[in-house]
Amino acid sequence: MNTRNRSARASEALVRAASHHGAAALMHSGESQSDKRRPFSIAISREAGTRGPAIAKALADRLGWPMYDHELLELVARDLKVRVKLLENVDEHHVTWLQECVEAFAAVPAVREGKYVRHLIETMLSLAARGNCVIVGRGSPFVLPPATTLRVRLMAPLDDRVAAVCREQNVPWVEAAQWVEQVDRERAQFVRLHFLRDADDPRYYDLLLNTAQFSLTDCAELIVASLRAKSCEHTPATKAQPEALATG
Numbered sequence: 001m002n003t004r005n006r007s008a009r010a011s012e013a014l015v016r017a018a019s020h021h022g023a024a025a026l027m028h029s030g031e032s033q034s035d036k037r038r039p040f041s042i043a044i045s046r047e048a049g050t051r052g053p054a055i056a057k058a059l060a061d062r063l064g065w066p067m068y069d070h071e072l073l074e075l076v077a078r079d080l081k082v083r084v085k086l087l088e089n090v091d092e093h094h095v096t097w098l099q100e101c102v103e104a105f106a107a108v109p110a111v112r113e114g115k116y117v118r119h120l121i122e123t124m125l126s127l128a129a130r131g132n133c134v135i136v137g138r139g140s141p142f143v144l145p146p147a148t149t150l151r152v153r154l155m156a157p158l159d160d161r162v163a164a165v166c167r168e169q170n171v172p173w174v175e176a177a178q179w180v181e182q183v184d185r186e187r188a189q190f191v192r193l194h195f196l197r198d199a200d201d202p203r204y205y206d207l208l209l210n211t212a213q214f215s216l217t218d219c220a221e222l223i224v225a226s227l228r229a230k231s232c233e234h235t236p237a238t239k240a241q242p243e244a245l246a247t248g
Helices: 003-028 052-063 070-080 084-088 097-105 115-129 160-170 173-195 216-233
Strands: 041-046 134-136 149-155 207-210
Touching: 041 052, 052 134, 052 149, 070 084, 070 115, 115 134, 149 216, 160 173, 207 216
Parallel strands: 041 134, 041 149, 149 207
Antiparallel strands: none
């Protein structure tokens, strides 16, 4: 088994172990899953050009929850005691073995991809344990517990996504199209290598949302409505709904 396969299986094993640990802790506390109101989180996967950060912010503002996008890197950087800039090279990117060798030979400051992913998983699971947060990308739909996570995939036709990037980045169509293709490829590869999943597979999500058809506010409202439905399904009828949802 090569290094990349070992890294992927290590990531998957870490997710399974953390989930098992959480279930065991709940069992030993004397509370069953049905007796305990569990905090929910939202994990957003996004195609390039679907206004993911803007939608996530609108959603977080709507719920009064914190949003973790680039903020995830800041948390991991603090844990690793490195500059955030060093993590940006491996954030949702795949660094080849040759690149790592060249960087090591040239004594370029770097954080190895596998180490970053392990700390990233630990950070996301820690946030999800507290709940009431919106996490953007980084394989979060494949890491957070499905029972207490609304897993959202933001999608749109390619032309709409390229047009959105043209507007947002003020770049020509060709350049925007190349950027979209590259980002989609890198994100898909990141998920495939580290979580052994296909980011485009709809079976891994609770909600698929075509962002070309709705405004930012509408997207946020649709996600909140889906969160209400899922949290209600997993919350005993005798328990009150989470405050952030009930007051919305």
